[in-house]
Amino acid sequence: MSDTILLEGLRLECILGDLPHERTFPQELFLDLELECAPLPATRTDQLSDTVDYVAVAGRVRTALVAARCRMIERAAQLAAETAFACDGRIRAVRVTLRKPHALPGVVAGIRLSRTRD
Numbered sequence: 621m622s623d624t625i626l627l628e629g630l631r632l633e634c635i636l637g638d639l640p641h642e643r644t645f646p647q648e649l650f651l652d653l654e655l656e657c658a659p660l661p662a663t664r665t666d667q668l669s670d671t672v673d674y675v676a677v678a679g680r681v682r683t684a685l686v687a688a689r690c691r692m693i694e695r696a697a698q699l700a701a702e703t704a705f706a707c708d709g710r711i712r713a714v715r716v717t718l719r720k721p722h723a724l725p726g727v728v729a730g731i732r733l734s735r736t737r738d
Contacts, residue, residue, distance in 0.1 A: 622712075623660045625674050627653040632682050635689040636696055636720065643689075649696075649720055653681065653704060656713035677707045693718055693731050701735040712737050 630653070633646040655672055662671035684703040690696040701714040719730035 621659050623657050623663065625655040625657065625672050627651075627655070627674055627678055630678055630682065632685060634686040636685075636691075636693060637723075638691045643691075647720065647722060649685070649718060651681065651685075651700060651719075652715075652717040653677065653700065654715035655704060655708075655711045656715075657710045658712065660710070672708045672710055677704055680704075680707055693720060693729070694733075697731045697733050698735075701733065705735075705737055 630651040632649050632651065634649065635643060635646055636649060637643065637647070655674070655677065657672060660671045662668070681700050681703045684699055685696055688696065688699055690699065697716045697718045700716045700718065704714045704716075705711055713734065713736045715732065715734045717730060717732045719728050721728045723729035
């Protein structure tokens with residue numbers, strides 16, 4: 621049994637890419653996170669302390685990606701997963717989907733990765 625907290629369509633602007641213009645100007649990104657946890661007590665208690673604070677996770681992931689200035693989308697997605705794990709020990713698996721909607725004309729480039737806690 622597991623519970624999955626969803627954060628979908630998190631919009632952020634940051635430096636991401638290897639091309640000269642990508643190193644100079646922030647670009648819009650969209651991030652989806654799926655945070656898999658053991659069954660959370662908040663389903664019974666209705667208390668914030670009994671669940672993963674997704675507001676905190678979203679904020680920390682956004683801050684990490686903006687600060688990192690990654691060259692590869694793969695690295696940015698891995699960093700998002702690592703940051704989510706660092707937010708709460710109850711998160712046992714993370715699925716990250718990161719999209720660069722303006723990478724190519726008419727195409728949304730992206731990556732999806734799944735990680736489990738070591």
